Amino acid sequence: MLRRRKGFSPSQSKRMSRSMRDSTVGTHVARSGAPRHGRHANAGSVEFSNARKRQRAARGYVDQVDPATSTRESDQAYSRRTGRRGYVQEMQHKKRVRRVTFLVAAVALVAVVAVGVGVFTYFASSDSRLSLADSNASEALVAAADGEPSYLLAAAELGTATRAGGADTEAYLLVRLDPQARSVTLVSIPSCTEVRLSDGEAHPLYDAVQVGGDAELVRAVAELADVDIAHFGRTNAVGLSHLVDIVGGVAVDVVEEVDDPRASTVFIETGGQVLDARQSLAFLRATNYADGVQRQAANQIAFSLSLAAETLSSEGIGFAARLADMAEWVETDWTSSQIMALGDALRPLEDATVYQAMLPGRLTDRDGSARYVVNDEEWAAMMDAVRAGSSPLSPAEALAALDRTAVTVEIRNGGGVTGAGAKMGEILTADGYQVTDIGNANDGGVYTETLVVYKDPAYEAAAKAIVSDVGAGRVVNGGDFYTFKDNVLVMVGQDWVPVG
Numbered sequence: 001m002l003r004r005r006k007g008f009s010p011s012q013s014k015r016m017s018r019s020m021r022d023s024t025v026g027t028h029v030a031r032s033g034a035p036r037h038g039r040h041a042n043a044g045s046v047e048f049s050n051a052r053k054r055q056r057a058a059r060g061y062v063d064q065v066d067p068a069t070s071t072r073e074s075d076q077a078y079s080r081r082t083g084r085r086g087y088v089q090e091m092q093h094k095k096r097v098r099r100v101t102f103l104v105a106a107v108a109l110v111a112v113v114a115v116g117v118g119v120f121t122y123f124a125s126s127d128s129r130l131s132l133a134d135s136n137a138s139e140a141l142v143a144a145a146d147g148e149p150s151y152l153l154a155a156a157e158l159g160t161a162t163r164a165g166g167a168d169t170e171a172y173l174l175v176r177l178d179p180q181a182r183s184v185t186l187v188s189i190p191s192c193t194e195v196r197l198s199d200g201e202a203h204p205l206y207d208a209v210q211v212g213g214d215a216e217l218v219r220a221v222a223e224l225a226d227v228d229i230a231h232f233g234r235t236n237a238v239g240l241s242h243l244v245d246i247v248g249g250v251a252v253d254v255v256e257e258v259d260d261p262r263a264s265t266v267f268i269e270t271g272g273q274v275l276d277a278r279q280s281l282a283f284l285r286a287t288n289y290a291d292g293v294q295r296q297a298a299n300q301i302a303f304s305l306s307l308a309a310e311t312l313s314s315e316g317i318g319f320a321a322r323l324a325d326m327a328e329w330v331e332t333d334w335t336s337s338q339i340m341a342l343g344d345a346l347r348p349l350e351d352a353t354v355y356q357a358m359l360p361g362r363l364t365d366r367d368g369s370a371r372y373v374v375n376d377e378e379w380a381a382m383m384d385a386v387r388a389g390s391s392p393l394s395p396a397e398a399l400a401a402l403d404r405t406a407v408t409v410e411i412r413n414g415g416g417v418t419g420a421g422a423k424m425g426e427i428l429t430a431d432g433y434q435v436t437d438i439g440n441a442n443d444g445g446v447y448t449e450t451l452v453v454y455k456d457p458a459y460e461a462a463a464k465a466i467v468s469d470v471g472a473g474r475v476v477n478g479g480d481f482y483t484f485k486d487n488v489l490v491m492v493g494q495d496w497v498p499v500g
Contacts (some may be wrong), residue, residue, distance in 0.1 A: 020170070050186065137217075139215040140218035154234075172190075182352045186305070187382075188357070192205065192369075204369070232332065234330070235330050262285075266282040277282055323339060361373050398465075402461055404433050408488070411425050411492065416446055454477065469495065
C-alpha cells in the first residue's frame with residue numbers, strides 16, 4: 001500500500017502564500033487585478049524614503065524597492081525567522097489561539113451581559129416587593145442630607161392570642177442610623193402614647209393610621225421626637241413569622257419568663273433561647289410583667305437587634321438572596337441596593353455602637369383605655385442625646401441597664417501593691433464581668449490613680465459601671481494612647497487597696 005507523503009497540500013500552500021504576502025510590505029508581487037499601465041504595481045503600498053521617490057513611483061519610476069516586514073526586521077532576520085523549521089506550524093497555532101481568544105471573549109461578554117440582566121432583574125423584583133404599595137408614608141418622609149444620620153420609623157402589627165391584628169396591637173421603633181460612625185440607636189415608643197393628630201384631637205398613637213394613613217403616623221412621631229424621618233417600614237404578625245423562619249430562629253436572652261394568655265398559649269423559660277416563629281410572637285406581645293410596658297419595650301428592642309444581626313450574618317450573594325426572601329414580608333421605601341449598602345456599613349452589628357431606650361413617661365387611664373403620657377422634660381433631654389449620637393440613657397439608667405456579662409475586661413496592676421490586680425479580678429468576676437486577663441503594667445510607670453479605660457463609646461457606660469462597682473477610679477477615653485483588645489482596661493493604681 002502506498003503511503004501519502006507528508007508535505008503541503010494545495011490549500012495549505014495557498015494559505016501559506018497569502019500569509020507571507022500579507023506580512024511583507026513593499027513586495028513586487030502583484031495584488032489581485034492587473035495594474036494600471038504606467039504605474040508601479042504596488043505603488044500605493046510600497047514605503048519610500050522621501051516624497052520625491054513616492055511621486056516618481058506613482059508615475060511608474062522605481063529606482064529601488066527595499067522589502068520591509070510589518071515587524072521592521074532586517075532582510076537577514078526576516079529570512080532566518082521565516083525559513084526556520086516549524087514556522088508554518090507556529091503561524092497556524094497563532095491563528096488558532098486568536099480564534100479561541102475571540103470565542104472566550106465572546107462567551108465572557110455574553111456572561112457579563114447575562115449577569116447584569118440577572119442582577120437588574122433581581123433588584124427590580126425585590127424593589128417591587130419592598131415598595132410601600134398603597135401606603136402614603138412617602139408623603140411625610142424627609143430625606144437626610146448626604147453623609148448625615150437618618151431616622152427610620154418601624155411599625156409592626158403584632159396581633160394577640162385571639163386576633164390576627166388590630167391598630168391597638170401595633171409596636172413602634174424610632175431608629176437613628178449613622179453608617180459612617182457605625183452607630184444605631186433604637187427608641188421604643190408605646191403604641192398607646194398620647195399624641196395630638198391632624199384633626200386637633202388627642203389620640204393614642206395607634207389611631208394615626210385611621211386618621212390619615214401611614215403619613216399621619218410618620219408626621220406624629222416626627223413631631224413627637226422633633227426629627228425628620230427619612231425611612232419607613234411596616235410588617236405584621238404573618239410577616240414576622242416568615243422573617244424568623246428565613247433566618248432560622250432569633251436568639252434572645254429571656255429575662256422574665258413569658259406566660260401571657262392574652263399574647264399566646266406559648267410558655268418561654270428564662271435564659272438564652274432561640275425563638276421560633278410562634279415563640280417570637282409570644283415574646284413580642286407579652287405585657288403581664290411587673291413593669292409591663294417597660295419589659296415589653298426591652299423585649300421588642302432585643303428581638304429587633306437579634307433579627308437584624310442574624311440577617312446581616314450573611315454577605316454578598318447570600319445576603320442578597322436572604323433579602324430577596326424577606327422582601328415579600330416587609331413594606332418599605334428603601335430599595336434593595338440601599339439596604340445592602342447599609343448592611344455592608346453596619347456588618348457585623350455586634351461590633352457596632354448600639355444604644356437602646358424607651359420613651360420616658362407613665363401609663364394612665366383615659367375613659368377605660370390605657371394611655372401613655374410622655375415626660376416632656378426627660379424626653380427632651382433624651383432626644384438631645386440621640387441627635388448628638390450619644391447614649392440616650394441617664395447615668396443611673398445606663399448603670400441599671402448594663403449587661404455586665406457581655407463586657408470583657410483586662411486588668412493591669414500599675415500601683416505596685418502585690419495581689420491588687422488579682423483581687424480586682426475576683427470582685428469584677430463576682431459582679432458578672434468577663435475578666436479575660438490579669439497582669440502587671442509593662443510601661444515602667446507607677447499609677448497613683450486607678451484608671452478605667454474604654455475606646456468604643458458603646459463601652460463608656462461599662463467603664464462607669466466598673467468605677468461604681470469597685471468604688472474607685474476615673475473613667476478615661478483611651479483613644480490611641482492605650483493598647484488593649486478587650487472592651488475595657490482597668491489600670492489598678494495606688495488609690496485602690498484590696499481588702500481581705
